[in-house]
Amino acid sequence: MATDTAIHTQEFQVNMGPQHPSTHGVFRMVLTMDGERVVDCEPHVGFLHRSMEKMAENRLYIQFLPMADRIDYLSSLFCSVAHCQAVEQLMEIEVPPRAKYLRTMFMELNRIASHCIFFGVFALDLGAVTPFLYGFRERELTMDLLEMTTGQRITFNYPRFGGVAADLPDSFFAVAEKFLKVFPGRITDYERILNENEIFLARTKGVGVVDGARAINYGWSGPNLRASGVNFDLRQNMPYEAYGELGYEAVVLSNGDCYDRYLVRILEMRASHALIKKCLEGLPDGPIVKEKVSKFPKVPAGEVYARVESPRGDYGLYLVSDGTNKPYRYKLRTPSFNNLSMIREMLPGVYLADVVPIFGSLDVILPDVDR
Amino acid sequence: MIIHPVLSWLNEWWQGVVATYGLPSCFVPAAQMVVHAILIGGFIAVLVLFLIWLTRKVSAHIQQRFGPMRVGWHGSVQTVADALKLMQKEDTTPRSCDRPVFNIAPFLAFAPTIVAFVVIPFGDGAIIRDLNIGVLFLFAITTINVIGVISGGWASGSKYSLLGGFRSAAQLVSYEVPLVLSALGVIMLAGSMKMGAIVDAQSRIWFVAYQPLAFVIYIIAATAEVNRTPFDIPEAEQEIVAGFNVEYSGMKFAMFFLAEFANMFLIAAIAATLFLGGWRGPWLPGEFWFLAKSFAIVLLLMFFRWTYPRLRVDQLMSFAWKFLLPLAFLNLIITGLILVLI
DSSP: OOOTTSOOOOOEEEEEOSSOTTSSSSOEEEEEEETTEEEEEEEEOOTTOOOHHHHHHTSOHHHHHHHHTTTSGGGHHHHHHHHHHHHHHHHTOOOOHHHHHHHHHHHHHHHHHHHHHHHHHHHHHTTOOHHHHHHHHHHHHHHHHHHHHHSOSSOOOOEETTEESOOOOTTHHHHHHHHHHHHHHHHHHHIIIIITOHHHHHHHTTSSOOOHHHHHHTTOOTHHHHHTTOOOOHHHHSOOTTHHHHOOOOOOOSOOSHHHHHHHHHHHHHHHHHHHHHHHHTOOOSOSBOTTOOSSOOOOSEEEEEEEEETTEEEEEEEEEOSSSSEEEEEEEOHHHHHHTTHHHHSTTSBHHHHHHHHHHTTOOHHHHHO | OOHHHHHHHHHHHHHHHHHHHTOOTTHHHHHHHHHHHHHHHHHHHHHHHHHHHHHHHHHHHHTTOOOOOSSSGGGTTHHHHHHHHHHHSOOOOOTTSOHHHHHHHHHHHHHHHHHHGGGOOOSTTOOSOOOTTHHHHHHHHHHHHHHHHHHHHHHTTOHHHHHHHHHHHHHHHHHHHHHHHHHHHHHHHHTOOOHHHHHHHTSSSOHHHHOHHHHHHHHHHHHHHTTOTTSOGGGOHHHHTTGGGTTOOHHHHHHHHHHHHHHHHHHHHHHHHHHSOTTOOSSSOHHHHHHHHHHHHHHHHHHHHTTOOOOOHHHHHHIIIIIIHHHHHHHHHHHHHHHHHO
């Protein structure tokens, strides 16, 4: 017969977020803890819901273009390129080759910017402060290049229906040359800081393991999926813009733990660097925007699914048009939401200290989750 | 060489005053104590202001920044401005806290650090009390610090600070053992626990040459003792926000902060005394050598802090018990064997 004097352990709840240094925005987890171990996790999303889809349906296509940048502010170019691609596919507009190359090049620059932030923030999540500032230093270089052409640093509003808004300024090439020369060495710096750091390896290897089948079941995409050994990258499997001509081979790793999710992104930065180099070398001449495309188009009735490989994964846009100048239905399939969906299954059993790197390694961005 | 003559001159002058005016003789040690307390308090205050500035500058330069630049030359008065700001801040007390414990915890954390400076030899003869159990006293008194941390974490009434407090307890208990064991090797060599005697024993060769393993163990365990990265899990910002001091503000927070930085210097000063020959060095005054050696160790701790990620709590424990502790015992056995055989 159990007596009341026996020593019990008691589970308690810790409310992590929405204001917490490492929930990357406003994500809330109600963690049930047994000492330092997580027993259950109840995620809450929606703090950043701005009803992007509904807003798109109430605006002209061109009016939503700058707003699309706000869906995922760290990789804003991908959102607006997807928006343009959907409209172009319905209107059957062929984008001039120079515009395709420019879009591709700036998307890759944007990807580097996003992965730089991931690198910094992931290290910060593990308690290393210095890589954070290194990551931001290199992001600044890509921002400079984007700013020279688009005039903006974060939300670029760069693509247009049938092309892009601006051509490269003359001073661009010298700066780009310098960036291309400097950047590989900086990635080597990153690798030297973390890749062989004993503590970093102990904290990330074998933590938060997800195998390929489970990743597919949860609809994972992007670097997270490729870290689990699934060879799927839209740039390689369903090329769009200039990726078909440039050729791209996806970076795939097999372990599916936090370390591989980190490493995939580091390797992708190198791959992006190579793509930018190829883009600049093979940049065709010609117009940057298709002539005679209305800025306020009436899009023919029909439906289309446009998808791009954003730094977070497979960014999809399902657009239904009823032939007016506004979308009838604008459905977003954002990668962060699907990547985050497994968090409840991944967390039980790990230490509280591992919650942060597991969440961080998914590289979700909350406006992209909540839209 | 600098402090000792000044102190003894002061002492003689005061004895003269006491004798001339026929004051009770107990005034002599009492005045001495007051002077010592002021000296230590002043030294710690200035030291911490400088250390905070140094931390910010070192971290800034490692991270390709400038750090504070506006207040004074290269931001040198920035910490004074920060201290003034902290003093003006409202002293908030959370409703759910255990009020008396909450209020006393910062002082419990800070007081042992001041006391510990009593047995630190700053220079030739510049030691306030050269106790015959000096090293034992040091390790005993610095451990009291953890009571302040735990009670602060417990009394805050917040789960984050509770986790921080318990982590701190677990960590300090684990790392105290290898820390003391690594110092034992030095005590065996010197044959005394007196800080002065240990420095004297190193007049020819520093103990780090005889005890390299103990020195490494000491530095690692000491980093854990003062909660610096990679062992800063009690205040892991990314996990438990700020751990035990999350609810503290104003001067109470400043007390924890003061204790942290003073402890960092203390641990470096002990390392300099036990392993690097203390104040001994050629030509220049002993005080200079003592400070130079201590700050070299402080810089090392800072480099750790701005380079490494943080360990997880279970990794931290297994590292202490499965790796550091056996190594420390091994070092002790080897030292003993050599001493017996030679």
